[in-house]
Amino acid sequence: MTPPILRRVADLRALVADWRAAGARVGVVPTMGALHEGHLSLVRAARAGCDRVIVTIFVNPKQFNNPADLEKYPRSEEGDAALLAPEGVDVIFAPALDEVYPEGFSTKVSVSGVSEGLCGAGRPGHFDGVATVVSKLFGMTRADRAYFGEKDWQQLQVVRRLVADLNLPIEITGCATVREADGLALSSRNRRLGDADRAIAPALHRAMAAAAEEIVGGRPVAEALDAALQAIVAAGYASVEYLELRSAEGLAPLERLDRPARLLAAAHLGEVRLIDNIAVLPG
Numbered sequence: 001m002t003p004p005i006l007r008r009v010a011d012l013r014a015l016v017a018d019w020r021a022a023g024a025r026v027g028v029v030p031t032m033g034a035l036h037e038g039h040l041s042l043v044r045a046a047r048a049g050c051d052r053v054i055v056t057i058f059v060n061p062k063q064f065n066n067p068a069d070l071e072k073y074p075r076s077e078e079g080d081a082a083l084l085a086p087e088g089v090d091v092i093f094a095p096a097l098d099e100v101y102p103e104g105f106s107t108k109v110s111v112s113g114v115s116e117g118l119c120g121a122g123r124p125g126h127f128d129g130v131a132t133v134v135s136k137l138f139g140m141t142r143a144d145r146a147y148f149g150e151k152d153w154q155q156l157q158v159v160r161r162l163v164a165d166l167n168l169p170i171e172i173t174g175c176a177t178v179r180e181a182d183g184l185a186l187s188s189r190n191r192r193l194g195d196a197d198r199a200i201a202p203a204l205h206r207a208m209a210a211a212a213e214e215i216v217g218g219r220p221v222a223e224a225l226d227a228a229l230q231a232i233v234a235a236g237y238a239s240v241e242y243l244e245l246r247s248a249e250g251l252a253p254l255e256r257l258d259r260p261a262r263l264l265a266a267a268h269l270g271e272v273r274l275i276d277n278i279a280v281l282p283g
């Protein structure tokens with residue numbers, strides 16, 4: 001069944017109040033739409049862990065530092081609803097812009113530390129926008145659990161920090177990155193890749209996986225990252241915005257693999273900015 005689409009917070013609140021009164025555990029999957037199998041994996045995790053599932057679809061202007069990126073962000077609400085139909089989603093919440101940010105809206109939620117560097121450097125203000133809208137989505141939905149993808153690892157750390165720091169009554173679950181057969185992480189922005197760039201795209205993950213293996217094998221981090229960087233550009237990427245080894249939890253920069261780590265990257269292919277990250281575990 002295609003899930004009903006609600007636009008108003010008041011309507012969502014009334015529905016969730018009934019669910020909660022009946023003792024249901026409520027899960028939410030926040031998205032910006034243009035759904036793919038990565039999103040569906042979050043929906044399935046929510047379905048398995050909760051009695052009721054809300055998928056939110058809202059392209060949040062506050063997290064876009066680049067107006068062209070916002071303008072070109074793929075939107076496909078009908079297709080999204082059809083994709084969700086077989087997934088047992090109870091409701092789609094797709095509010096209009098002025099429902100989320102009515103006139104007079106003046107609050108900004110800002111998480112320091114984990115939001116600095118990486119995507120925080122390349123997209124100034126991005127994580128303030130994410131933290132602000134995620135705080136609102138949690139308040140609007142009153143969900144017990146929220147599901148986020150590890151593909152956006154830094155975002156996941158920002159959300160975990162936000163929830164811990166503000167004692168928000170919600171449990172965060174991170175879900176593994178879903179990939180194409182050739183290793184490319186599924187992303188809504190992949191739709192904007194032409195055939196030639198789509199063929200080049202998996203070079204990012206390939207180079208990262210090779211670097212991770214080398215680092216675990218004892219090659220100095222700086223050397224392994226330099227080789228990966230060269231391989232990514234040689235494959236046809238226009239530029240690498242960052243390629244860094246960080247501690248998995250606090251995102252501290254690492255020069256040596258002395259704790260569980262994450263290799264994280266953002267790179268530009270044609271006009272499309274792609275991100276990826278993988279685990280790098282000592283010994």
Ligand SMILES: Nc1ncnc2c1ncn2[C@@H]1O[C@H](COP(=O)(O)OP(=O)(O)OP(=O)(O)O)[C@@H](O)[C@H]1O
Nearest residue numbers: 031032033038148149151152177178186187188189
């Ligand atoms: N390949 C994936 N595997 C697992 N989760 C994913 C994947 N891609 C996106 N997600 C998760 O889905 C949620 C919504 O993400 P979003 O709507 O921004 O999609 P997206 O594909 O990441 O789009 P883009 O990266 O192009 O903005 C986020 O929690 C994100 O981490």
Ligand SMILES: CC(C)(CO)[C@@H](O)C(=O)[O-]
Nearest residue numbers: 030031032060130133152
């Ligand atoms: C979490 C999110 C839905 C907030 O707009 C967005 O950053 C995303 O899609 O990952």
Ligand code: BAL
Nearest residue numbers: 032063064126152155
């Ligand atoms: N997936 C993170 C949302 C964004 O790129 O803005």
